[in-house]
Each structure stands twice: as structure tokens, then as C-alpha cells.
Amino acid sequence: MPRKFVRLLGALCLLVGCGRVAPSLVDWSEQSAGALRAQLRGGEFNIADQWLPAAPGLSRFYLQRGDRLAWSGPSGPSAQADALHRTVRRASDDGLISASYRVGAIRQRLLQWRSAGAAPPALRDLIELDLLLSNAFLLYGSHLLNGRIDPRTVHDFWDAPHIQGGLVDLLQTALDLQQVGDALEELRPPQRGYERLKQVLLRYRAIAEQGGWPTVGLQGEGVRARLEMSGDWLPGATRRDALLRFQMRRHLAQNGLLDEETLAALNRPIAEQIAQIEINMERWRWLPHDADARYLLVRLDDYAVDIVSNGQPVHTMRAIVGSEYWRTPIFSAQMTEVVVNPYWYVPRSIAVAEILPMLQRDPTYAERSGMLLSTGEGIQMRSVDPLGVDWSQISAANFAYHFTQIPGGANPLGKFKFFFANPYSIYAHDTPNQQLFEREIREFSHGCIRVEDSLVLAAMVLDGWGETNLEALVNRGENRRIALAEPLPVFVLYWTAWVDEENLLHLRDDAYQSDAALRSALRQIRF
Numbered sequence: 011m012p013r014k015f016v017r018l019l020g021a022l023c024l025l026v027g028c029g030r031v032a033p034s035l036v037d038w039s040e041q042s043a044g045a046l047r048a049q050l051r052g053g054e055f056n057i058a059d060q061w062l063p064a065a066p067g068l069s070r071f072y073l074q075r076g077d078r079l080a081w082s083g084p085s086g087p088s089a090q091a092d093a094l095h096r097t098v099r100r101a102s103d104d105g106l107i108s109a110s111y112r113v114g115a116i117r118q119r120l121l122q123w124r125s126a127g128a129a130p131p132a133l134r135d136l137i138e139l140d141l142l143l144s145n146a147f148l149l150y151g152s153h154l155l156n157g158r159i160d161p162r163t164v165h166d167f168w169d170a171p172h173i174q175g176g177l178v179d180l181l182q183t184a185l186d187l188q189q190v191g192d193a194l195e196e197l198r199p200p201q202r203g204y205e206r207l208k209q210v211l212l213r214y215r216a217i218a219e220q221g222g223w224p225t226v227g228l229q230g231e232g233v234r235a236r237l238e239m240s241g242d243w244l245p246g247a248t249r250r251d252a253l254l255r256f257q258m259r260r261h262l263a264q265n266g267l268l269d270e271e272t273l274a275a276l277n278r279p280i281a282e283q284i285a286q287i288e289i290n291m292e293r294w295r296w297l298p299h300d301a302d303a304r305y306l307l308v309r310l311d312d313y314a315v316d317i318v319s320n321g322q323p324v325h326t327m328r329a330i331v332g333s334e335y336w337r338t339p340i341f342s343a344q345m346t347e348v349v350v351n352p353y354w355y356v357p358r359s360i361a362v363a364e365i366l367p368m369l370q371r372d373p374t375y376a377e378r379s380g381m382l383l384s385t386g387e388g389i390q391m392r393s394v395d396p397l398g399v400d401w402s403q404i405s406a407a408n409f410a411y412h413f414t415q416i417p418g419g420a421n422p423l424g425k426f427k428f429f430f431a432n433p434y435s436i437y438a439h440d441t442p443n444q445q446l447f448e449r450e451i452r453e454f455s456h457g458c459i460r461v462e463d464s465l466v467l468a469a470m471v472l473d474g475w476g477e478t479n480l481e482a483l484v485n486r487g488e489n490r491r492i493a494l495a496e497p498l499p500v501f502v503l504y505w506t507a508w509v510d511e512e513n514l515l516h517l518r519d520d521a522y523q524s525d526a527a528l529r530s531a532l533r534q535i536r537f
Contacts, residue, residue, distance in 0.1 A: 038084050043077040046137045055141045057115065063536055065148035067178040072144070074178065079140045080185055086123040086130070090190045091143055095120060097191045098146050104198065105211060105288035106153055110537040111146040144181065147190065149537065151177045154197040157295035158535060161342070164527045167433055170296075170342040170499055200301065200321050204294040206509035211287045214280055222280040230268050236276055241514075259516050283507075286517060289525050290507040292532075297501060305499040306345065306471075308438075308459055310338055311506065311518050313452040315438070315461055317470050325470065330441065330452045330460035338457050340504055340524060343430035344497035348468050350483050350490045351417035352427035356381075357435070360456060361413050362406045369401045380416040417489055425484045426464040428471070430500045438500075440464035459502070471498055 050069050054061040071080070081091045095116050101108045119139040122131045155177070162168045184193035198204070217223070217239060224235045234252075237243035242259070243252035250266035257264045260275050298305060300321065307316040307323075310331050316323040332338035356365065368375045376383055376396040383394045394411065404411075415421050424440025438459040446454055447462045454460075461467055465484075469477045473495050483490060506518045506525050520526060 039078055042079050042133060042137060045133060046072065046079065046140065047077045049137060049141060055145065057112075057138050057142065065145045065152060067148050068141070068145050071148070071178045071181060075182070079137065080181075081140050081143045082136050086136070087120060087139060087143075090185055090188055091116075091120060091139070093191045094143055094147055094194075097194050098150050101150060101153075103212060104154065104208060105291040106150070106158070110153075111150050112142050113146070116142050116146060147181050147184075147194070148177050151180065151194055151197050154194065154199075154295065155299060157292050159292075159528075159531050161296045163531050164524065165340050165342075167339075167341040167343070169344055169432070170501065197299070199294045199297065199299055201294060201297065202322065203508060204291060206513060207287055207291050207294070207507065210509055210513075210515050211284065211291070214284050214287065218280045218284060223276070226268075226273060226276045228273070233268060233276070259514055261516070261518050283515075283517065285529075286507045286525065287515075289528055290505050292528065293503055293505060298499065305501060306438075308338075308500065308502040309508075310340070310502065310504040312508070312516075315459070315467070317467065325463075325466060327467065328447045328452065328462040330446055330454050332455050332457040333453045336456040337522065338436060338455070338459060338502060339434050340502055340522060341432055341434065341436075342499065342501045343432045345428055345430040345471065345494060345500050346497050347429045347491050347493045348472055349427040349429065350468075350480065350492065351425065351487055352421070352423045352439070353417060353489065354415040354421050354423045356413040356415065357456070358409070361411070362409050365413055366401065366404060366406075366409065369396065369399075370404075373397055373399075373401055376413070380419050380421065382414045382416065384412045384414070385410055418487060424464060426468045428461075428467065430498075436502070438467075 049056040050064070050072065051061070053064050053069075055064045055068060056062070072078075081087055081094075095113065098111045098116070099108055099113045101111060101113075116139065119131070119135055119142070122135060160168075161170075180193055184190045223239060224232045226233045226236050230249075233249065234243055237252040237256060240256065242256040243249075244255075247255075253268060253272060254264055254266045256262075256276070257266075257272060262271055262275060263269075297303075297307070298321070303318065303321045305318050307318055308314075308329065308331075309316065313329050313331060315327050315329045317325040317327075365375075365381070373396060375381075381396070383396045383399075384391050385394050386392055391412075399411075420442065422439075422441060422443075424442055426440045428438040430437060434457065436458055438461050441460040444462070446452060446460075465477055465480060468480050469475060471494060472480070472492055475492070504518075504522050504524055506520055507515065509515050
């Protein structure tokens, strides 16, 4: 939770009056508390004789205040009720669904009080409004802080804290300080990437309200109007320039031609892109919100790694990720150590598919490549001379060896290995093949993440070492494990929509089918 409002929790005592409460107000409070209590049960609350799912913490919020109404008195709703309504009805600006917070029901009940000459509604109407308002605050706050769904719903391994609690205390403090709107604003993801997507979402919605993109014909009719509207046809640019810019943003073959693939992309309905933007804003809500957050963000879609400190990227480096048949999975883990001059323990799949054929052609390949050969497990493990094996008789069916490549030379892990435990045996590492970072599409690995500036990364995650000391350790050829002072969260994500430093929206195909899985999970949520 943002520290600004954590500090405000201590301000409650300053706002509690010491005078005696009028007996009539006491009677009203007791009567309304008893009636409100009857409207809550388990994880539900009752509105118009219908039991609805309650936001986490709703019952506890009222329990802590003796079931007293939070937003109203005998004379009606407070100004904070209107402030919350104004805030929550703009939830769609964040790619959320305002109806999830029952904005219409809140507005209807507020109008009962605000309409000139209207008779005061019954106590039950006031209680239902109170429950709706509190539920809206807690649910909207939870969605801004954590996302609409727990990422573990759609990803098999997600070892990152899912923030729980805190919102009940925040709601009470915000009410006491009359800062309900500000309290919710503070829960929004602070990253620039989120805010950029939000601004593009507003722009695309405005275009949709005007009828969407102009249709582009087979001969290019309407192409200029279409590309100007999306910001791709700049003043003084040629048609080819505009198409190249569009193709770059959409990850299409960049040829500057209105080919079949480009024409199809130009004519995709804007509603699809709006939905894609909204899905990717949800992914940003899964990341740490704290102002002092420190983590590593691997962006598979852009082949990049961001080192994040104090909530913002401080260094970005190019990365190489898994190829089409060895895709790097989407997950979250905790980095715990860095290995300097690492050994490479070759996975069996790679040993059988790639190293065995080399040995069958040239039995000296293992020795020349710095490969150590062994067999057996644990205390039964023993070294084997690769020249003493008849490799022509070895196949995937009877392969029972382990290959370990010594540090240095052709070792594919290079100088550093960054370990974060996960069920996929994925880690980040250096590579001797630095020329591959010059490629635009960098999908060459067997799933692990190769980083361009491994020395920089090692120095930034290992407090107190520095590049000079680490480089000296590398040059000595010493194999050493260095534990991090505290675990560093690592998020490996695939965005299908993001906005770059030039405010250009980039869209990618749903290669991992993660957009589809997320949409399916969201459709099953009942609010």
C-alpha cells in the first residue's frame, strides 16, 4: 500500500471528538447498525433482497466500526459518497469495468437524496447505499492494487507476493480524513508503462466513438486517412514511410508495401486493439506498486530486461529468449544468487539432441569443448572418458550420461549465471555469442534468458561488489556462488501491447495464448 496512506493511519486519534453524542443520534446509530448487520452474511451482502458477492474485507470493515454506517448520517450521505462515485465511475479509464462496482445502483440512491424536493428515502435505502459504497471502494482498490484476478489463475508458477489486507484500514482512514478519491488514486500502478497505455486507451476509445478506423481498400483507398488517424503518416512522410512505421509497431514484415498481411492488420476493428490494451494494463497491476520497489522485469515480447529500482527502470539491456520450439515460459520467481564463471550442467534433452550427434561424428568433441562426462547419480556418480565410449551404439533410448562444461571458453553461460528457483529450470546468464544481440528478433535460446550486459546486471543485484571486483573474479577464472543480500523478485512476462518512449503503441500476436487465457479467466469472475 502506498506509504502516504500508511502514515495517515496514525491520524485517526486526532479526528475523534471528545464531546457527548446526542441521545437521538445514538438511537439512530444503534438502529441503523442493527439493520445493517442483518444485510451481511459470510461473503455476501444484501441489496434489494438479492444476495451479492462482497469484496474481501467488507464484513470486517463494518465489524471494526460496530456496524455503524460509514458514509451517511440521519441527514443523508456525506460529500465523500459523491467523491467515491465520481472516482469509481471513471474506472473504465483504467481498463476496468465500472459496472463491476455497481456504479448505476450507487448513482440511483444518491439521486434519491440529492434531488430537490424529494422525500428522504427509507433507512434501508441508506444502508444499501452504505454497503454499495464500501464494497465499491474495497473492490476497486483491490483491482487497482492487485489486478482483477490473481496471476496464479492463468500462470502455473508465480512466486511473487499477492498483496492482501490493508484496504480496510485505508478505507477508514480515507473517510476520517475525507480523502477517499485521493486514497484510490494512490493505488494505481506507478509505472510509466501503465500510464502510457492508459493514455493510448483514452485516445483509441475516442476514435472508436467517432466510428473507428477508416476502411482500407485492396488498391489502397483510404490508406492515408487510416494511417494519419493512427499517427503513422507523419507530415512530410511518404506512403512507404507510413507503412513501414505501421509494420514496425505491429511486428509485421517491414517492406513498406500494402501486402495482404498489412492490409488485414489495417482493417482489424479498433475494438480488438482496445481489448488488447485493457488486458495488458491488467498485467501491469500484477507488478509491485511500492515507491521503493526493486525487481527484474524480463519483457519477452521486446527481447529486453529492465532493472527496476524505486519503482522505475534504471537500466535496460537487450536479451535473447527461447525459440519457437523452446519458448521461455511466463512466470515469476525470486533471484537468490549469482554464479561467477559457472559450470554448465547440460540438460538431457540438449545432450541427446545436439551433443550426441556431434560425438558420433567426432569423439574428441567433448574434450575440445571442455565437456566432462559422468554417469550415475549421487554417490554412485563416476567420471567417464568420452574416448572410451562407442558413441555409435548410443541413442536416446539408452543414453545414461551427464555432460558438464567447465567455465570459460565456449561455455554458453559465459561469465555469470543468475539463479531464481522455478519448476522450468530457467535462469538468466551471459553468453559468448554477443553478436546475436544485434539481431532484431532474438529468439535463439532453449528457454533460458541471455542478457547482454551481464557484468552490469551482476553489479546491480550484488550490493557492495561493484563491476571492478566482479571483473577481477572473472579474470581469475574462479567459480564462485554469491548470495544476494535479499531475494530479488523476477517477473518474466509477455506483453502483447505496450507504448515505447516515443509514445508509439506496439501490438504483438498472442504467441503464448496468454491474452486468451486471461480473457477466459476474467469472464468467469462474478462481482
